[in-house]
Amino acid sequence: MFQSIELKQGIHLHIRKTDQFKTVNFSLKFKQILSEKSAAQRSVLANVLLHSNKKYPSNPAFRSALDELYGTSMYMDSSKKGNEHIITFMAESVNDQYLSSNGVLNQVIDLFKTVLFNPNADHHEFKDSIVKREKDSVIQRIESLYDDKTRYAQHRLIELLRPNHPASIGANGTIEEVESVTSKSLWEAYHQMLHEDELDIYIVGDVDMDEMTEKMKTLFPLEGRTLANKQEMEFNDVNNSNSSHVKEVQNMKQGKLHIGFETPITFTHPKFPIMQITNGIFGGYPHAKLFMNVREKESLAYYVSSSFSSSYGLVFVMAGIDASNEEKAIKLIDDQLEAMKNGEITQMEIDQTIAMLKNQLKEALDSARGQIEIFDQYKDLGEAFTVENWFSKWESVGKEDIQEMAKTIDKKMVYFLSGKEELAHEGTSL
Amino acid sequence: MKELHFKQIDEKMYHEQMDNGLDVYILPKKGFSKTFVTFTTKYGSIDNTFTPMGQNDVVNVPDGIAHFLEHKMFEKEDGDVFQKFSGFGASANAFTSFTRTAYLFSSTNHLYENTETLLNFVQEPYFTASTVEKEKGIIGQEITMYDDLPDWRLYFGTIDNMYHNHPVKIDIAGTIESIDKITAEHLYTCYETFYHPSNMLMFVVGAVNPEEMMAYIKENQSKKEFVEPSTINRVFEDEPSDVAVKENTLEMDVQKPKVYVGLKAKETTLQGEEMLKHELAVQLSLELAFGRASDFYHEAYEQGWIDESYSFDFTLEKGFGFAIIGSDTSTPEALVTAIKKQLTKIEEKWPFGLSDLDRVRKKKIGFFLRALNSVEYIANQFTRYAFNDMNLFDAVPVLEKMTVSDLQNAFASIQGESQQTVFTIQPKKDQAKK
Numbered sequence: 132m133f134q135s136i137e138l139k140q141g142i143h144l145h146i147r148k149t150d151q152f153k154t155v156n157f158s159l160k161f162k163q164i165l166s167e168k169s170a171a172q173r174s175v176l177a178n179v180l181l182h183s184n185k186k187y188p189s190n191p192a193f194r195s196a197l198d199e200l201y202g203t204s205m206y207m208d209s210s211k212k213g214n215e216h217i218i219t220f221m222a223e224s225v226n227d228q229y230l231s232s233n234g235v236l237n238q239v240i241d242l243f244k245t246v247l248f249n250p251n252a253d254h255h256e257f258k259d260s261i262v263k264r265e266k267d268s269v270i271q272r273i274e275s276l277y278d279d280k281t282r283y284a285q286h287r288l289i290e291l292l293r294p295n296h297p298a299s300i301g302a303n304g305t306i307e308e309v310e311s312v313t314s315k316s317l318w319e320a321y322h323q324m325l326h327e328d329e330l331d332i333y334i335v336g337d338v339d340m341d342e343m344t345e346k347m348k349t350l351f352p353l354e355g356r357t358l359a360n361k362q363e364m365e366f367n368d369v370n371n372s373n374s375s376h377v378k379e380v381q382n383m384k385q386g387k388l389h390i391g392f393e394t395p396i397t398f399t400h401p402k403f404p405i406m407q408i409t410n411g412i413f414g415g416y417p418h419a420k421l422f423m424n425v426r427e428k429e430s431l432a433y434y435v436s437s438s439f440s441s442s443y444g445l446v447f448v449m450a451g452i453d454a455s456n457e458e459k460a461i462k463l464i465d466d467q468l469e470a471m472k473n474g475e476i477t478q479m480e481i482d483q484t485i486a487m488l489k490n491q492l493k494e495a496l497d498s499a500r501g502q503i504e505i506f507d508q509y510k511d512l513g514e515a516f517t518v519e520n521w522f523s524k525w526e527s528v529g530k531e532d533i534q535e536m537a538k539t540i541d542k543k544m545v546y547f548l549s550g551k552e553e554l555a556h557e558g559t560s561l
Numbered sequence: 562m563k564e565l566h567f568k569q570i571d572e573k574m575y576h577e578q579m580d581n582g583l584d585v586y587i588l589p590k591k592g593f594s595k596t597f598v599t600f601t602t603k604y605g606s607i608d609n610t611f612t613p614m615g616q617n618d619v620v621n622v623p624d625g626i627a628h629f630l631e632h633k634m635f636e637k638e639d640g641d642v643f644q645k646f647s648g649f650g651a652s653a654n655a656f657t658s659f660t661r662t663a664y665l666f667s668s669t670n671h672l673y674e675n676t677e678t679l680l681n682f683v684q685e686p687y688f689t690a691s692t693v694e695k696e697k698g699i700i701g702q703e704i705t706m707y708d709d710l711p712d713w714r715l716y717f718g719t720i721d722n723m724y725h726n727h728p729v730k731i732d733i734a735g736t737i738e739s740i741d742k743i744t745a746e747h748l749y750t751c752y753e754t755f756y757h758p759s760n761m762l763m764f765v766v767g768a769v770n771p772e773e774m775m776a777y778i779k780e781n782q783s784k785k786e787f788v789e790p791s792t793i794n795r796v797f798e799d800e801p802s803d804v805a806v807k808e809n810t811l812e813m814d815v816q817k818p819k820v821y822v823g824l825k826a827k828e829t830t831l832q833g834e835e836m837l838k839h840e841l842a843v844q845l846s847l848e849l850a851f852g853r854a855s856d857f858y859h860e861a862y863e864q865g866w867i868d869e870s871y872s873f874d875f876t877l878e879k880g881f882g883f884a885i886i887g888s889d890t891s892t893p894e895a896l897v898t899a900i901k902k903q904l905t906k907i908e909e910k911w912p913f914g915l916s917d918l919d920r921v922r923k924k925k926i927g928f929f930l931r932a933l934n935s936v937e938y939i940a941n942q943f944t945r946y947a948f949n950d951m952n953l954f955d956a957v958p959v960l961e962k963m964t965v966s967d968l969q970n971a972f973a974s975i976q977g978e979s980q981q982t983v984f985t986i987q988p989k990k991d992q993a994k995k
Contacts, residue, residue, distance in 0.1 A: 151592030152934045153570070190862065194854040198920045202927030225930045229570060264863060271817075271868040275889065278711050278815045382814035382989050385705040417643035417653070427641060430698030433706055451706045479648070486650030486670070493669035494595045494652075497767075498934065 132516065133333070133506050134340065140355030142330045144347050146340055147502060153229055155236055155336030156499035157222040157243065160507060161328040164359070165216040165297050170209070171269070171304025172320040175312045177207040177218045178265035179257055180321075185249040196242065201225045203239050205246070212508075213442040214297040218324065220246070223499075226337055236338075244350050250321070256314040257321075269309050273301060280548060284387040285449065288546040291377055292391040298443040329358050331507060335499040376545045386454035386549035390464065391447055392540045398441035399512065402536065404524040409536040410439040411484035413471060414448060418483045420467040425450060431460050446540050454549040461545060471537035476530050485525045492521060562775050567954045570933060574954070575771040579782045582759025582790045584947070587771040588939060596767040597667045597936040598676055600683050601944045603762075604755035605660040606733040607880070612794040614754040619796050622751060623742040625700075625735015628657040630748050632700060634664065634683060636692050642682045651675040659729050660878050661948065662755075663941065672769065673777055680763075680781050686752045688745040697740055704734050711815050715986050718811055719823040719885055722982040725805040726798040729881045758782065759790035762947055764940040797880055802827050803979035810985045819870075819986040820893040822900045824975035826882030833950040838959050840877050841925070842971030843884070845963065847873055848921040849913045850903055851886055857903040861888075866896040875975075879949065884975050893985050901981065908976050911969045918965050929956050 133145040163169055187193035197203050203224040210217050224239045251258050277283055290299045303309070332351070334343055396406045414421035414437030425435040435450035452460045495501035496518070509516040562577045575587040606628065610621045634655070635642045646653040651668035664683050668675045707713045717732060724730040734740075765774055804825050831839050851857055851873045861867045871888035890896045906912065932938045939953070946953045 149592060151590075153930050154934060189859070191854045191856070191859045194852075195920060198852075198854055198924040200923075200927075201930070202924035204931070223931060225927050229930050230926075264865070267865060268869055271870075271889065274816045275870065278889075280709050383709045385702065385709050416647055417641075418647035422643075423641070426699060430695050431702075433699050433703035451702055453702065453705070483644070483647035487647055487652070490595075490650040490652065490667075490669050494667060497593050497595050497936075 132502065135510075136344065138332075138348060138351065139353060141358050142332070142351065142353060142355065144332045144344060145334070145506065146338065146343055147333075147335045148338060148340055149335065150337045151497075152226075152336060152499055154223050154225055154499070155239075155334065155338055156503070157220075157239075158333040158500075158503045159220040159243075159247075160331045160333070161218045161220075161324050162215045162331070163324070163328050165211050165214050165300055167300055167304045167308045169304075169320075170211065170216050170300060170302055171308035172312055172316060173216055173218050173324065174209040174269045174272075174303040175262065175265050175309060176317055176320050176324065177209055177220070178268055179261055179317065180220075180246055180250055181205065181207055182261050182265060183251045184245050185251060186245045188251060200235050200238055200242070201230055203235070203242075205242070209302050211297065211300065211302045216302070221500075228337070240346055240350060247325070252318065255318045257317050259314050262312065262314045262317055266309055266312055269303050270306050273303050273306055273309070276301075280381070280383055280385075280387055281449065281451070284389045284546060284548040285447065287377075287379065287548070288389040288391050288447070288544060289445075291375070291546060292445070292544045293443065296443075298440070298445065325353060327356055329356075333503040333507070335502055374542045374544060376547075378547045378549070381548060381550060383548075383550040385451045386457060386547060388450045388452055388457065388460055389447065389546045389548075390449075390461070390542065391445060391544040391546070392542050394444050394446055394539045394541070396441075396536070396539065397444045398508075402532075403441060404521070405528050405532045405536045406439055406441075407488055408481065408484050408525060408528050409471070409533050409540070410437055410446060411488060412476060412480045412533065413437045413446075413468060413537070415439075416484065416487050418480070418487075420470065420480075421448065421450075421464065424467060425460060425463050429459075429463060431456050431463070435464075457547055457549075465542070468537060468540060468542075471534065474530065474534045476533050478530070481528070481530065481533065485528075488525055489522055492518060562772070565954075569957065570930065570954070572933070572954070575775060577775055577779075579758065579779060581782055581785075581787045582757070583761055583763060583782060585763045585775060585778050586765070586943065586947075587769060587774055588764075588766040589769050589771055590767050590936060593767045593936065595667050595669045595936065596672050596765065596769050597665065597940050598679060598766075599663050599665040599764045599940045599944060600679050601661050601663040601762050601764075601948075602756050603660065603760050603948045604662050604751070605658050606731060607659050607728040607797075608755065608795055609728050609731070610796040611754060612796075613750045614757070614788070614791065619794070620750070622747055623735065624731045624739035625733070626740075626743055626747060626751055627662055628734045629696065629700060629740055629743050630751055631655050631657045631662050631664075632696055633688055633692065633748060634686070636696075637682065637685070637687050642678065645678050645682075646675060649674045649678070651678075653679075657733055659733065659881075661945065663944065665940070667767075667936075669768070672774075676765075676774070676777065677781060680778070683756070684758075684785060686749065686756075688748045688752075690745055693743060693745050693748065697743075700734060700740055701737050704732070704737055704740075707732075707734065711813050711819055711986050714811060714813065715819050715821055715887070715984060716885070718809060718986075719821040719982065719984040720883065722806040722809050722984050723804045723823050723825040723883055724881070725801050727800045727881050728797070754793060757790055758787055760793060762944050764944055766936045766939050800881070804982040806982060808983045808985075810987055812987050812989045815986060815988050817889055817891050817988065818893045819887065819889050820896055821885050821887035821984050822897055823982045823984065824884040824886075824904075825980045825982070826877060826884070826974045827980065828971075828974040829877070829880055829882045832879060834955065834959070836877070836949055837946070837951040837955060838963070838967065839971050839974070840875070841956065841960055842963060842967045843875050843877070843974065845918065845921045845925060846913075846968045846972040847875055847884060847886075848924065849917055849968075850907055851900075852921065854920070855903075857899065861896060861899055864895070866890055866892050866899060882974070897983050904976065904981070907972070913965065913968065915965055918963065918968065922960055922963060926957055926960055929960075
């Protein structure tokens with residue numbers, strides 16, 4: 132798929148030459164240990180770098196330059212995976228062959244270099260006014276979570292289930308940590324990103340491999356860096372065998388039911404493929420037990436599904452229901468998992484789920500972003516990624532494997548957010 | 562089967578009309594392992610007053626029925642259609658918009674089995690009193706979910722402000738009360754009127770052999786009986802040109818206010834290439850006036866009147882059209898004033914020249930070329946364009962011919978104070994402080 136080379140210690144270049152797309156995609160992933168502080172500093176930093184630079188000192192000038200390059204999109208994403216914080220800078224530009232003007236690709240690469248190495252800063256400090264503005268933007272991004280009740284409820288569930296743990300640290304940090312960012316601290320974060328982060332550079336498109344490799348070497352005149360050994364996360368088990376039930380109230384109509392389960396299985400565990408199938412049968416697809424029973428049979432919900440968070444060994448169920456049906460829905464969801472633990476799993480369910488997993492993986496590879504994200508995740512497993520390899524892992528899974536896997540899924544927390552009137556004055560109760 | 566070659570973008574598309582009137586388009590994409598197939602009827606939430614097939618009198622059906630019908634297509638006597646798609650590894654879905662109902666799947670295997678499932682489930686209606694009743698709980702929860710989404714309420718509140726009579730103002734999913742009135746008979750009436758193959762379009766894009774696929778669809782269709790196609794009589798009340806309500810506010814449990822300025826379009830009768838040119842010209846004008854490189858955006862962002870949620874958009878269909886500009890903002894008044902000021906400035910003296918046009922033209926051409934990487938975009942947008950007699954692949958040539966005065970003329974459609982409305986969502990006053 133990708134051809135990878137080490138440019139310097141800790142800096143890897145991965146190129147995939149293909150004529151599948153009309154564009155060339157660049158993705159630069161800077162990875163650092165996750166903390167609320169690092170997440171906050173780095174989110175503001177990414178915003179500041181994409182605001183303007185020495186060559187285009189105002190945002191309109193920078194945006195106009197991108198427009199002139201046939202609407203090349205350049206954006207960033209602040210995310211996390213396990214206990215890593217990742218800043219991704221992405222650019223997508225139309226391949227020169229479809230345009231009347233030439234050399235767009237080279238200009239995009241130059242612009243990337245400007246954004247990363249020629250920021251709007253003097254004397255080792257970013258401009259105060261820009262820092263202040265972008266701090267506000269990141270704070271607004273964090274605050275907007277509250278307006279999306281499904282995302283908010285999911286966030287609350289994880290916060291309650293895994294306090295002070297990478298699982299509950301937001302990719303943008305906290306409002307307090309963002310507020311404490313200064314022009315000076317940001318410069319330190321910038322310096323650290325360039326010189327200490329693990330860096331993976333991805334390029335997908337109809338490009339010349341050797342030419343692109345040479346260009347990237349010049350684009351990134353960076354020294355090698357020694358990376359700290361990737362630490363295994365601690366699972367700070369709350370040592371509590373009972374599951375908790377938390378209810379909260381806001382001014383809203385629908386009840387948001389979110390349930391959290393623990394499992395010892397994570398992405399790197401050999402049984403990960405079994406868990407993918409187990410989650411799929413439980414609630415991952417429209418043929419799954421949750422959809423067929425909670426929605427189609429009992430008409431309790433429009434959306435109801437389960438998901439497996441493989442970085443943290445957590446399984447989540449979420450459903451939008453009428454608040455008066457809370458107990459009935461919880462019971463029905465429990466029943467579906469219980470049925471799986473009792474081996475009530477048909478060959479049809481297994482076949483459907485494997486067919487869907489296969490389709491999902493192959494489909495994801497039909498976009499440049501999908502290729503990059505999948506390769507970036509699977510390369511950590513230390514084995515060459517091939518579609519056939521994953522197909523055969525799923526195909527070897529049988530009913531008993533799934534039943535045993537279901538038994539590892541342990542319910543820990545029910546979180547219910549609703550607008551139920553009679554609870555309005557009780558506040559949070561455990 | 563007709564072959565259409567678009568040299569500049571290096572794509573070939575195949576088209577054939579079936580004997581029953583169904584238009585089929587196939588666009589093979591090299592390098593792709595998935596195939597995306599849509600089967601769409603030109604029937605959406607606005608088609609609520611019409612003459613049913615084979616009858617003489619106009620009827621008015623309950624709000625939300627097109628969407629309800631979409632849901633009910635998936636349930637058959639022998640079970641749920643999703644089960645079939647899953648068995649062949651296909652992700653299936655459907656959506657209802659103002660003007661279209663689309664059924665779709667994507668798969669990387671068993672293409673013909675999945676295509677057959679799609680064609681057959683959409684062409685074999687099965688509605689009973691009990692299955693219709695059962696669905697009311699599910700759709701009720703869908704409506705409640707949307708009721709809690711501030712951005713959804715903001716969008717529909719703005720549209721509701723703009724329109725006096727046009728059914729674009731009703732919620733696509735209807736209300737709990739309106740869907741309660743829906744019966745199996747209603748569904749059959751709507752189905753028979755709007756799901757005739759001559760009112761539908763199938764689009765296949767991705768990994769596909771065009772000759773084989775066309776033959777396969779033809780074979781499937783030739784085995785089915787349909788009545789002779791007839792022209793559908795849709796009835797719309799006259800709609801005044803100006804907005805119905807100038808301003809409205811809704812309180813919700815949100816962190817900070819959200820505001821949209823809606824600009825109701827005067828020109829909503831165009832179809833075909835004229836519509837394509839007009840629509841692109843309005844979009845380019847909006848990009849110049851409100852895009853990220855505009856003086857307006859710069860001021861609004863640096864002053865803190867807008868944040869990353871800021872957006873602007875233009876929607877145009879036969880019979881209705883509007884631009885929407887807005888953002889989450891702690892200063893909704895300041896933002897609305899700035900938007901209106903920018904509009905007035907443009908109205909007084911058109912400020913954009915050829916170099917401005919060239920910049921946004923390049924941006925838009927780049928956007929189209931990038932979008933051609935997405936099979937979902939191609940299928941959905943091609944269908945929308947075709948239902949308005951436009952061709953998606955004409956967009957780049959039309960953009961290349963666009964002039965500054967084209968932009969100026971088109972922008973007039975959304976200019977004038979009588980076209981402007983404001984909708985604001987405010988945090989509830991009594992809500993607990995986080």
